[in-house]
Amino acid sequence: MSVDSTPDQTTGDGSATDALPQRRRATLVDHAIRYGFLGLLLGLIVFFSIFASGFAGPRSAVFIFQSVAITGILALGVTCTLVVGGFDLSIGSVATSSMMLAAYMMVILEQSAFVTILACLAMGAFIGLVNGLLIVKTKVPDLLATLGMMFLLVGLQRIPTEGRSIATGMTLPDGSTAEGTFSPFFLAMGRHRIDLVLENLIPVSVIFLIVIGILVWIFLEMTRHGRLMYAIGSNERAASLTGTNVNKYKIMAYMISGTLASVGGMLLAARLGRGDIASGTNLLLDAVAAALIGFAVLGAAKPNAFGTAMGALFVGILLQGLTMMNAPYYTQDFIKGLVLVIALVFTFSLSARKTGSH
Amino acid sequence: MSTLSCRISAIDKAFGDNRVLRKLSLDLPAGTVTALMGANGAGKSTLVKILSGVHARDGGSIELLGAPFAPATPSQAIRAGVVTVHQNINDGVIPDLDVASNLMIDQLAERQYGFMIKRARLLAEASKVAARMGLDDIDVRTQVSELGVADRQLIAIARAMAHEPKLLILDEPTSSLSAAEAERLFTLIETLKSHGVAILYISHRMSDIRRIADRVVSMRDGEISGVFEGPEIDYEGAVQAMLGHRMTEVDITIPPAGQPVVSLRDVRLKVDSPAFSLDLGDNEIVVVTGLLGSGKTALAQALFGMAPPHAGTVLLDGKPFAPKSPGDAVRRGVFMSPKDRASNAVIQDFDLARNMTVPFLSRYGRLAFIDRRKERRTAQDMIDTLSIVCQSETDGIGTLSGGNQQKVMLGRWLAQPSRLLILDEPFQGVDIRARRDIGRKIRETARDRATLVLVAELDEAFEIADRIVVFHDHAAAAEFRNENIDVNAVLAAVTGSPADARGKSRQAA
Numbered sequence: 001m002s003v004d005s006t007p008d009q010t011t012g013d014g015s016a017t018d019a020l021p022q023r024r025r026a027t028l029v030d031h032a033i034r035y036g037f038l039g040l041l042l043g044l045i046v047f048f049s050i051f052a053s054g055f056a057g058p059r060s061a062v063f064i065f066q067s068v069a070i071t072g073i074l075a076l077g078v079t080c081t082l083v084v085g086g087f088d089l090s091i092g093s094v095a096t097s098s099m100m101l102a103a104y105m106m107v108i109l110e111q112s113a114f115v116t117i118l119a120c121l122a123m124g125a126f127i128g129l130v131n132g133l134l135i136v137k138t139k140v141p142d143l144l145a146t147l148g149m150m151f152l153l154v155g156l157q158r159i160p161t162e163g164r165s166i167a168t169g170m171t172l173p174d175g176s177t178a179e180g181t182f183s184p185f186f187l188a189m190g191r192h193r194i195d196l197v198l199e200n201l202i203p204v205s206v207i208f209l210i211v212i213g214i215l216v217w218i219f220l221e222m223t224r225h226g227r228l229m230y231a232i233g234s235n236e237r238a239a240s241l242t243g244t245n246v247n248k249y250k251i252m253a254y255m256i257s258g259t260l261a262s263v264g265g266m267l268l269a270a271r272l273g274r275g276d277i278a279s280g281t282n283l284l285l286d287a288v289a290a291a292l293i294g295f296a297v298l299g300a301a302k303p304n305a306f307g308t309a310m311g312a313l314f315v316g317i318l319l320q321g322l323t324m325m326n327a328p329y330y331t332q333d334f335i336k337g338l339v340l341v342i343a344l345v346f347t348f349s350l351s352a353r354k355t356g357s358h
Numbered sequence: 359m360s361t362l363s364c365r366i367s368a369i370d371k372a373f374g375d376n377r378v379l380r381k382l383s384l385d386l387p388a389g390t391v392t393a394l395m396g397a398n399g400a401g402k403s404t405l406v407k408i409l410s411g412v413h414a415r416d417g418g419s420i421e422l423l424g425a426p427f428a429p430a431t432p433s434q435a436i437r438a439g440v441v442t443v444h445q446n447i448n449d450g451v452i453p454d455l456d457v458a459s460n461l462m463i464d465q466l467a468e469r470q471y472g473f474m475i476k477r478a479r480l481l482a483e484a485s486k487v488a489a490r491m492g493l494d495d496i497d498v499r500t501q502v503s504e505l506g507v508a509d510r511q512l513i514a515i516a517r518a519m520a521h522e523p524k525l526l527i528l529d530e531p532t533s534s535l536s537a538a539e540a541e542r543l544f545t546l547i548e549t550l551k552s553h554g555v556a557i558l559y560i561s562h563r564m565s566d567i568r569r570i571a572d573r574v575v576s577m578r579d580g581e582i583s584g585v586f587e588g589p590e591i592d593y594e595g596a597v598q599a600m601l602g603h604r605m606t607e608v609d610i611t612i613p614p615a616g617q618p619v620v621s622l623r624d625v626r627l628k629v630d631s632p633a634f635s636l637d638l639g640d641n642e643i644v645v646v647t648g649l650l651g652s653g654k655t656a657l658a659q660a661l662f663g664m665a666p667p668h669a670g671t672v673l674l675d676g677k678p679f680a681p682k683s684p685g686d687a688v689r690r691g692v693f694m695s696p697k698d699r700a701s702n703a704v705i706q707d708f709d710l711a712r713n714m715t716v717p718f719l720s721r722y723g724r725l726a727f728i729d730r731r732k733e734r735r736t737a738q739d740m741i742d743t744l745s746i747v748c749q750s751e752t753d754g755i756g757t758l759s760g761g762n763q764q765k766v767m768l769g770r771w772l773a774q775p776s777r778l779l780i781l782d783e784p785f786q787g788v789d790i791r792a793r794r795d796i797g798r799k800i801r802e803t804a805r806d807r808a809t810l811v812l813v814a815e816l817d818e819a820f821e822i823a824d825r826i827v828v829f830h831d832h833a834a835a836a837e838f839r840n841e842n843i844d845v846n847a848v849l850a851a852v853t854g855s856p857a858d859a860r861g862k863s864r865q866a867a
Contacts, residue, residue: 224719243688
C-alpha cells in the first residue's frame with residue numbers, strides 16, 4: 001500500500017512483468033535524489049577546474065581539505081548527536097574552549113604537549129557528559145541544554161585571562177609575563193605536512209579528519225552501538241522496549257560530540273599557535289551545515305558520517321572555487337546558507353515521498 | 359433506506375505497481391449502517407482515504423447525493439459532507455485545547471470565522487453539540503489531555519458531527535473502548551442513522567458488526583467480494599467472502615503444564631488494588647484478559663521491568679526476579695512484544711531485517727561489529743517460518759501491511775529462546791488470516807518457555823490460550839481452563855458487575 005522507496009527493487013523480483021512508465025519515472029526520480037548531490041559535487045569540481053585557473057591540482061585539493069578539516073571533525077561529532085535524535089549546539093564553544101585550554105596549559109602552566117592533549121580531551125568528554133546528563137536526567141530539551149552550555153563556555157573560556165588572548169610573552173593578571181611556549185610537537189598537529197608524491201603535501205590535520213571520519217563511519221554503520229543509536233533516533237520508545245539502554249547511548253553521543261569538538265579546538269590552537277579569543281566563531285554554523293547537508297547525500301535522509309564528510313567537502317570546494325574566481329569573501333556565508341537550504345529541501349521533500357503514502 | 363447517499367462507481371487506485379483498488383463499486387444508502395470488512399491490505403484504508411480526500415483516485419467516479427464528488431483535500435471532503443473519524447484517536451483531537459475548542463475546531467479553521475475567538479458563543483455552540491451527542495457529563499471547558507481514551511474518542515466523533523455529515527466514516531471506532539463505552543457509541547450511531555446519515559463502519563470485530571450493521575460489505579484484493587443485507591445477514595458468508603475460506607474453529611490441545619517458570623506471590627499492582635498470586639508454567643500459554651484499565655498492561659510492565667509492583671514477590675525459575683529496566687528483563691530471558699506497535703515497537707527508519715535484530719545485536723558478529731550476512735539469514739528464516747509477505751528482508755518496514763509488521767515484531771522476540779514471552783495485544787490491527795498465522799506460531803513455539811498473552815477480545819483468547827485469567831481491578835479475578843469453556847462465565851468475570859465496569863475503566867484510562 002505504499003510507494004516503493006528503493007530504486008533497485010525493479011531488478012530483483014520477477015513478478016514486475018508489466019513495468020509501467022510511471023514506475024520508470026519514479027525510479028529516475030529516485031536516482032536523481034540518490035546521486036543528485038554527488039553529481040552536483042562532481043559538476044562543481046569540473047566547472048571550477050575549467051573556469052578557475054589553478055583549481056585543479058593536488059595543492060589546491062589539499063588546501064580544500066585543510067580548510068574543512070576542523071569543521072569536518074566537529075560536524076562528525078554533531079552527526080552522532082543527530083543520530084540519537086538530539087542536537088549539540090555547544091560544539092563551537094567546546095572547540096574554542098579547548099583551544100584556550102591548550103594555550104593556557106602550555107603557555108601559562110608550561111605543561112607538556114601530552115598533558116595538554118589529555119586535558120583537552122578530558123574537558124571535551126566532560127562537557128559532553130554534562131550535556132548528556134542535563135538532557136537525560138533533568139529532561140532539559142537538547143537544543144536548550146546545549147545552547148545554555150554554549151553560552152556558559154563562551155563566558156568561561158575568558159575568565160582565566162580576563163578576556164585576553166593567550167600568547168607567549170603576554171602579561172598575566174598578576175603582572176608577571178607568560179614564559180611558556182607551544183610545544184613543537186603540538187604545533188605540528190596543525191602545521192606539519194607529510195610528503196606524498198609531492199613534498200610537504202598532506203597536512204596532519206587532514207589526516208586527523210580522514211581517520212576520524214572513517215572511525216565514526218565504522219562506528220555508526222557497522223557496530224551494534226551505532227545501529228542502536230539509529231534505532232533510538234528513529235523510535236526512542238521502541239528502542240527502550242527492546243532492552244536498549246537509551247540514556248547510556250544518548251550520553252555517549254554527547255560525549256563523542258564533545259570529545260571531537262575538543263580535538264577540533266586543539267587543531268585550531270596548533271594552527272594559530274595562540275589562544276585567540278576571536279577565532280572559531282564560525283565553527284558551530286559551518287559544522288551544523290555540513291552535517292545537515294549530509295542528509296541529502298545518497299538520499300539517506302538521515303544523519304550519516306559519509307554524508308557529513310561530503311557536506312563539509314562540498315562547502316569547502318564551493319568556497320575555494322568561488323574565491324579563486326574572485327568572488328568577494330562576504331558572499332561566503334550567503335552561499336553556505338543557500339547550499340544548506342537546497343540540501344534540506346532535497347532531504348525533506350524526499351522523506352515526505354518516502355512516508356507520504358501512509 | 360430508499361435514498362442513496364453515496365454512489366461509488368468503478369474507482370481505481372494504484373501505488374506504483376500495486377493496484378490497491380480495482381474498479382470498486384459500492385452504494386451507501388442514507389440512514390443505513392454499512393459495515394465494511396476486509397483483511398489488512400484489502401484496500402479498506404485506501405478507500406477511506408479516497409473518500410476523505412487524502413488520496414486522489416486514478417479512475418472511476420463518486421456521487422454524493424447525486425452530485426459528483428472529487429475532494430482534493432480533507433477539508434473539501436468535510437465541507438462536502440463526508441466526515442471521517444480515524445482509528446488513531448489522537449489524530450482526531452488536540453490534547454492541549456479544551457473540549458469546546460476541539461468540538462468547534464473546524465469552524466475555527468474556516469476563514470469566515472473572523473480573527474478573534476468569540477468565547478461565549480464557542481462554549482454555547484460546543485455545549486449544544488455535546489448535548490446532542492449525549493456527552494452532557496463532560497464539561498466543555500475541560501482540557502482534552504485530562505480525559506481518558508474513551509472520552510477522547512467520543513469527542514472526535516462529536517466533532518465530526520458538528521459538520522452535519524451526509525456520510526460518516528468510522529474506522530475501527532471501538533478498538534479502545536470498553537463494552538459499556540462501545541454501547542454508548544452504538545446509541546449515538548443509531549441516533550445519527552435516524553437523522554438520515556449514511557454510515558460506513560469499518561471494523562474487525564464481529565460482535566460490533568452483529569450489533570450495529572444493517573448490511574455487511576466484504577472487501578478482498580481491492581474489490582467488493584460480497585454484499586450481505588436483508589433481515590438475516592449471513593455473517594459467516596461475509597467472513598468467507600473476506601478471507602476466501604470459511605472461519606474454522608481453532609482446536610486447542612492443552613499440553614501438560616511444566617514447572618512454574620514465573621510465580622507471582624501476593625502481588626499488588628497498585629497501592630489500593632487487591633493482592634493476587636499467579637503461576638505461569640513451562641510450555642503453557644496463559645492469556646490474561648479484561649477490560650480497558652483492568653491492569654493487564656500494569657502486569658506486563660511489572661514483569662518487563664518498566665514499573666515494579668507495589669507489593670509482593672515475583673520468582674523466575676525459583677529465583678527472585680525484580681528487573682529494573684527492560685534491558686534487565688531481557689538479560690534474564692523475559693521478553694515482551696508491546697502493544698501499539700507503531701509507537702512502541704516499529705523502528706520506521708529500519709528495514710525488515712534490522713527491525714528484527716534490534717534486541718540481540720550482540721549475537722550477530724564479533725566484538726561490536728554486526729555480521730550483516732548472519733543478520734539477513736536470521737531475518738530470512740523468520741520470514742519463512744512466520745510466512746511474512748514481503749519482497750525481501752531489505753523491505754522498508756513501512757511498506758508492509760499491519761499483519762506483516764506484527765509478524766516482524768513477533769519474529770524479533772522469537773529469534774532467541776526465552777523463559778517468559780509476554781505478548782501485549784499481539785493481534786492489534788491485524789487481519790484474521792495474519793491473526794491465525796500468529797496464533798498458530800505462538801502455539802507452535804510455546805515449548806520450553808512460559809507465554810503470557812494479553813488481549814481484550816475473548817475470541818482471541820479462546821483461539822490461543824491453554825488457560826485464561828480474567829483481570830479485574832488490577833488483580834486476577836477468575837481463571838478458566840480453555841476446554842469446554844463457558845463463554846458466559848468468562849464474560850461475567852470480565853465485566854464484573856456491569857455498573858462498576860464503566861466507572862473503573864474510565865477512571866483508569
